[in-house]
Amino acid sequence: MPRVRLFQMLEGGVEMNEAVRMCGTCGETKPLSEFYKDGKDKEGNVKYRRDCKDCYRITRLRARRMKRRV
Numbered sequence: 039m040p041r042v043r044l045f046q047m048l049e050g051g052v053e054m055n056e057a058v059r060m061c062g063t064c065g066e067t068k069p070l071s072e073f074y075k076d077g078k079d080k081e082g083n084v085k086y087r088r089d090c091k092d093c094y095r096i097t098r099l100r101a102r103r104m105k106r107r108v
């Protein structure tokens with residue numbers, strides 16, 4: 039039931055008029071404020087990281103631990 043799902047998304051606090059992006063790691067759709075900016079593209083549009091802040095932090099922590107172990 040797509041309509042019910044859309045309603046639940048709105049209830050969840052994700053506003054439809056807000057720019058959102060799907061995280062490449064957890065696959066969740068989150069507002070752009072949940073992503074780190076990552077420079078600009080050729081046309082001067084702001085680029086965002088592929089992962090949300092949560093996932094970025096987790097990946098960085100993991101990478102640091104791996105380094106320490108090696």
Ligand SMILES: [Zn+2]
Nearest residue numbers: 061064090093
């Ligand atoms: Zn994520």
